[in-house]
Amino acid sequence: MSCEALRSFPYAGMKLISTELIAAGSLSVTGIAEAMPEHCLVRGELNERVSPVDGKRYAIGFEMRLPSHWNGRFFYQANGGLDGRLVPAYGGQLGGGPDSNGLLKGFAVISSDAGHAMENGGKGIGAALFGLDPQARMDYGYNAVAQLTPMARQLITGFYGYRPARSYLLGASNGGRHAMVAAARDTGQYDGIVAGDPGFNLPQAAVAQVWGAQQFARVARLDAAGKPDLETSFTPAQLKWVAQAVLQRCDGLDGLKDGLIFDMATCQRHFDIQRDVASCQSGQTDHCLDEGRKRVLQRLFAGPHLGEQQLYSAMPWDSGIDGQDWRDWKLKYSVGPRDAIALGFVFMTPPVSPAVVNGEGTSLLDYALNFSLEQDAPRIYASNGTYTEAAMTFMPPPQAAQMNHFIQRGGKLIVFHGNSDPVFSALDTVHWYQALSRNHGKATADSVRLFLIPGMNHTRYGPATDQFDMLDAIVAWVEQGKAPQRVIASARGQGSLSPNAEIPADWSAHRSRPLCPYPQLARYDGKSDPEQAASFLCQ
Secondary structure, eight states, rough: OTTTTGGGGOOEEEEEEEEEEEEEOOOOTTTOSSSSOOEEEEEEEEEEETTTOOOOEOOOOOOOEESSOOSSSEEEEETTTOOEEEEOOOOOOSSSSSOTTTTTTTTTEEEEEEOOOGGGGGGGGGGGGGGSSSSHHHHHIIIIHHHHHEEEEEEEEHSSSSSSSEEEEEEEEEHHHHHHHHHOOOOSSEEEEEESSOTTTTHHHHHHHHHHHHHHHOOEEOTHHHHHHHGSOOOOOHHHHHHHHHHHHGGGSSSSSSSSOHHHHHHHHHHHHHHHBBBBTTTSSSSOOOHHHHHHHHHHOOOOOEETTHHHHHHOOOGGGGGGHHHHHHHHHTTTTTTHIIIIIIIIISSOHHHHHSSOOOHHHHHHHHHTEEEEOOOOOOOOSSSSOOHHHHSSSSTTTTTTHHHHHHHEEEEEETTTOOSSSSSHHHHHHHHHHHTTTTHHHEEEEEETTTTOOSOOOOOSOOOOOOOHHHHHHHHHHHOSOOOEEEOOTTTSOOOOSSSOOOOOTTTEEEEETTTTOEEOOEEEEEGGGGGGEOO
């Protein structure tokens, strides 16, 4: 079928808005040297409706890119954040600065807005107002993937004349949550899934973020309006001193002092901020923290508690605490147009009124700093006659530690997580994998592999080897039976098409390390080039 003829493709509830043949070499993607191949660009909508609750129009918007030279595979690109916009369906490979993508490799790729369009260009509360509609909440949580998958497979079959031989779903952050939800709600339509830095307990993590903002507010200066300026709570230098203290205590636990902490578990037992970070004496300001700031970080890394109940996982001490992405998530996004608005409008039942965070004299900062663990946090578990599914029902993967059908049929799932992720705790993912292993024993590793990335912040950045190819790894596992024994990750130093400014000056610009399947660690062989992955064993 020609690209133009695809406009008349029939599918119940689908409306194709446009089709366009993109010439080979006419489209470039930042960070990738090779231009995109010839492909058919398709944009459309599924399940258009008008909400009976807020009276607004909704539909599941999608974009597909169908390469003329197809490799026979389907790639569902699960996007992140609050969704709400059509990210180009290039088939990003996740991690920092990927040097290729699914479209370039010949995959037919779909991308989606997860069932809603951001209002006001996503500015302010416009990114989350879809949460006022119950169906839009469920589409965002799980239904958009479930609805789009059979449609996309049929459209691919109509265009090429035969069905995809293999199907893959990849995503990071909220996209990683989408990926884990697809594995847990398995319908047998995906052979391989990759979930990066998955926020699979996203409502709980949002609670932890605004609670964390309250901790930072304790030591922040007040602005001209008399409100805490969170970015003054810790200077970049102060967080760098903490990172250096963590490295001093933990860097050598894996056998080599190289600025990367592969033995994360032991580090959590060894590092003590009260002991390992110097306390400022009278007049001292360098390479020390006052007791108030020590207590803030101690509480933050322990995670929010309500009495004896832990409301979200603790966070691991790691070297990436001084990364800019870490600062942004903790000191800006937690009280701005990400965590606070998602919590108020999408995860709370009932949702807050827009006037609460958009009225005269109030702000998202006020909402976050006045959020009560006792009174407000339980509303992420609540439902009512209008919002019949609680956020902790429609957002997390159901029975995440089981995934019985997916594992029993032999599906393949790769999960990776940065140890210095500031918003979704890598320890939460480790605890999930440990529970999965207790339930499935040795069969776990036949279907699921977890890879931890030292130093990496949320999906990329930080002092880390954050460039890797999980797409090739999942394809080799599904199609050749080659379970990933290691995945090679590289630093993005000078000369990279997308350099990482946080690579330490004493690293090779192209340092590489093996990412080992948990619980194995990368250990130096003691004799070879310490800048090369080949010098490390997974043990």
